[in-house]
Amino acid sequence: MAKRDPNKTARNKRDVEITGELKALWPTVSADTGIADQQSFNALIGGKAATFIDLKNAVIKSADEYTSLYLSGFKKAREKDGWSAGGSPFSADTLDKNFATLTKSKAVKRYFLLFLQRSFLRHYDELVRERPSTADAEVWIGQNNNDYGILITPRYKNGEWENxxxxxxxxxxxxxTIGHVLSSGLVVQKDPKPLTFATVDDYLQFFMKVLVRPSGSTYEREIAKRYCDYVKAQEKPEDVPLLIPELRYNGKDKKHKYRLDLCIIDPVTLRKVGIELSPWSTHGLLKGTAGKTQKQINEEALANFEKEATKxxxxxxxxxxxxxxxxxxxxxxxxxVxxxxxxxLGGGNQVSQLEFDLISEFL
Incomplete structure (x- = not known):
């Protein structure tokens, strides 16, 4: 049985505590605001989050930061007659009315702030991690006519794959991560049906036999074998970062300029590290030098070196x-190696956590 995450347990515990506090506050809040339905009042707060905070791009590390961004967006929206960070704009009259309601009394303000804290806790995993830009949200790998796409939320639209x-x-x-590709599958240009994998072993077999084998590199195959063994030995194999083979420089363009042997993208920081296997036999050896001058040989060697460095x-x-x-x-x-x-491969096994369990213990 997988071990429980103490931070997640602490977040869930605090969620329950806040829910209890909100329940206790509600009769006073209802009387102060004249709103009889608690769900309607909650919607008045939670329904505006995407308006006041750019939830698609913002990385938010704490409940205080979430609250600050919400209040800042609320203020800007009122000042700019319906300004919106990420949702539909509202009229200034509506915003002023909502502000008056949410600041009616100390009990209402307390309810309002507690509700925002609970919202952050419930969406913690979505809010705290870095999210890739549009350009970085898809990866294309493989040789010409043997290429595959790894997207995050793939959909087939107008004959093309996109996120x-x-x-x-x-x-x-x-x-x-491995879990990413099990969830999204791989896609092929002009084919509306994605390649899917039911288990970790299914993907690893495809990785070895289809993605790595065509490269012809003994070294790449040896590293790939060790990677498969490493994944299988982990307690949570789905959380292991992908070892991405043959990363195409020009993405899904039909012709590619370069391919990088291997690449790893940290699931949390999104930092990318490439691995280039450069034995002399394929990256430096010069053939047919018998009839060439030393100067010509040096020029060819320099050209090879410059090509690798440029890549x-x-x-x-x-x-x-x-x-x-x-x-x-x-x-x-x-x-x-x-x-x-x-x-x-070990850097992305856990999302960076605020130590909620320690905070709870301290309090």
């Missing part, structure tokens, strides 16, 4: 990917 941007923040899994620089400039390069000496000890990669 449903409105649903990204509600995605139930950690981004760019890494352009991946960083366009996709913000920092790349680790492994050459023959390091690749000779493939276990040591994988141990270095494991460091980046």
């Amino acid at each position: 449903d941007q409105s649903e990204i923040r509600h995605f139930p899994k950690l981004y760019w 890494m620089r352009e991946y960083f400039q366009k996709h913000r990917i920092t790349t680790l390069i492994y050459t023959d000496t390091r690749l000779a000890a493939i276990d040591a 994988f141990e270095e990669i494991v460091v980046y």
